[in-house]
Amino acid sequence: VGNTCRGAKVNGRIVPLTYNLNTGEKIEILTAKNGTPSRDWLNPAMGYLKSSRSRAKIHQYFRHQDKDKNIIAGKPILDKELQRQGLKDVDLLALSKHYNYKKIDDLYAGIGAGDLRLHQVGNAARNMLAPQIATSAPEKIQKTNKIHSKKSKGNGIVVHGVDNLLSTIAGCCKPVPGDEIVGYISQSRGVVIHRSDCNHILRAQHDNFERLIEVDWGETQDFYVVDVAIRAYDRQGLLRDITTLLASNNVGVIKLNTNSKRVVESMVDISLQVEVPGTDKLGEILSALNRLPNISEVKRR
Structure with missing residues (x-):
């Protein structure tokens, strides 16, 4: 029944598979004759699987699938996660070797089969990029000696060498x-x-290198505006949720x-501008939005 499950009814009303049951409720499981488990069930952020036993059963099912299918399934899953976290230029071969895989396709297959936790792979990719970010752009734009550091007017940014x-x-x-x-010296906006x-x-690193300047976060303001894009299957109450x-x-x-x-029937794109204090809060919100029923994709723009 678990592998062919496609939905559920509680007290005669269709509910999402992530619905939390209450004592005394009447449950009816909806199945499909040729139904198979969905790979989304393995994503902890979606909240489908609650026990280690059910997760092991789903892992076992996908491990028995063809490796080629797992590669095809795993690649878009990883691409989507890296895009959601805003990670670019990830060395996928090095990421594969981090998990003792010799080829990138093996990494895709591991994700597609459910052997690797998606959020762990994303965190590993972020940790790999961290030293590159710290040593690339800031060093390139540091073209003068630092004389002093002063807080600029307006939003708590510290501009090195400029008062x-x-x-x-x-x-x-x-x-x-x-x-x-990174700061960019404009002609009219500072x-x-x-x-x-x-x-x-x-x-600008190629065309206007001399306009780049090193900056840091100083005493920050309370909130900053961020653009968020959501793609979902339309349903009643989606915007309310x-x-x-x-x-x-x-x-x-x-x-x-x-x-x-x-073009895709019943899909809707939602654009949001929200106020957040920083990246930690933003990450919490993106994960929470992604767990809502019918949400297909949530990312920062």
């Missing part, structure tokens, strides 16, 4: 405390603060737009 200079947060990448940041992986900064979750986590919503004109 009393206006700074603004870039609207393209909207960095928040916890992000690696120092514009970007994330170090922003496309504008990557282009999203806004309720944000409100319960004391996250302010500045803007919310929906677009249901998609």
Whole structure:
């Protein structure tokens, strides 16, 4: 029954598979004749599996599938997780060797079969990139000796070697405390603060290198604006659940737009602008949104 399960009814009403049962409720399991387990069940953030025994059963099922199918299934799962965490240029071969795999395809197969926990792979990739981030962009843009460091006007950014200079947060990448940041000296807006992986900064390293300047987070303000993109299967109460979750986590919503004109039937794209104090809170919110029923993808833009 578990492998062919496709849904459930509680007291005659269809509920998501993540529904928490209460004593005395009448349960009916909905199955499909040719149904098979979904790989989403293995994602801890989705909340489908509660016991180690059920997780082991699903792992066993996928281990018996063809390796080629696991590779095909594992690649988009890993790509989606790296994109969700905002990780770029990950050395997949080195990541594979971290888990004692000789080939990248073996890593994909391990993820596709459920042998590897997705969040652990994502954390390993982030740890691998951490020293690169710390030694790449900041060192490249450090073209003068540091004389002193002063807090710039407006948002708690420390600009090295420059005193009393206006700074603004870039609207393209909207960095928040916890992000690696770089300053770009503009002609009219003072120092514009970007994330170090922003496309504008990557282009400037080749075209306008002399305009880049080293900056750090100083005494930060209370909240920063971040763009979030959500893709979901449309259902009644979807927007209510999203806004309720944000409100319960004391996250302010500045803007919310929906677009249901998609090629895929019943899919909807939701664009949010929210206020968060930093990357830690942002990560919590993205994970919580991803656990809501019918949510397909949540990522920072």
